[in-house]
Amino acid sequence: MLHICICDDEKVQRNNLKVIISTQLELKGIDFHIMECEDGESLIESLNKNKNCFDIIFLDIEMNGINGIETAKQIRDINDIAVIIFVTGFADYVFNGYEVRALNYVLKPYKEEKILDILSQALKQIDSIQNKFLMIQLNRNIYRIYFHDIIYFISDKRKLIVVTDENTYEFYGKLDDIEKEVPSFFIRIHQRYLVNLNFVSCVEDNELEIKGQKLPISRSKYQDLMIAFAKTMLR
Known part of the structure; x- marks a missing residue:
């Protein structure tokens, strides 16, 4: 089963992203589970319980509490292979992704074509890791x-x-x-x-x-x- 986390402090944004991802994975016949987190703290808490609980993490950068960049750094301290995809309303933040080896980024408001392209990249990266x-x-x-x-x-x-x-x-x-x-x-x-x-x-x-x-x-x-x-x- 593919385990995905959507971490965003805006419920509407989480739901919009979840609908797009769920529809695509269902079409591909992929068994999956999506967990929603409204802040970085709850995401890190889940990883501390099981460091491999997520395969793909969609991570908002501008959140209450610890922001997405700091959350990503803590993720990498726990899990080195989970695919991180930043979600942001500001392209200027994207360059911070290099430090935590983020796969890519999604700009708000969401464009379905961009999300599907990045999701496809993430699935290929997971396959290349798990099959070795x-x-x-x-x-x-x-x-x-x-x-x-x-x-x-x-x-x-x-x-x-x-x-x-x-x-x-x-x-x-x-x-x-x-x-x-x-x-x-x-x-x-x-x-x-x-x-x-x-x-x-x-x-x-x-x-x-x-x-x-x-x-x-x-x-x-x-x-x-x-x-x-x-x-x-x-x-």
Whole structure:
């Protein structure tokens, strides 16, 4: 099921957007649920209970309480992959979307054609994320780990260690082989480390910070890393 949140402090605006989205998803035969929030605080509260509760978030920028930009920053602290689409009456706010990797924006008053186009983009982005995963076998158990959940890989002799927020998995393999399989948001920073750029918060001369941990950067990898990291800031 597709989970969508519409966060706007104006009930009429929420309803108008909901009608357009619901009609299109019904026509596509997509099973969905839409939750409405009237402020950023209630949206963040839902995410704190379940960080993956929303796939797509339509987020108004001018709201009572914390505004949409600040709400989006808090969303990214909790969930790094939910698709954020800003809703605003002022095009000047749009540039703030780069910092939180918003997919696009919708200007008020709504134009149905624009909403449907952006919704289509969002669905494609979700499909590209959800269909990518790593299958590993540990003893008699087989695990499917989505790439977007993997923080980094470590090579330890003949073993590979996969680090996620919730678990760590060890299996036999080569980092060179894994590097060929992973999506483009992964980058090799060291002979032993392959990291998910979406979790990197800071890059320094010889190390980076990823989810509160420091990992070393090889001198030969530094320039490629900086270019790739800069690109993630512009998405």
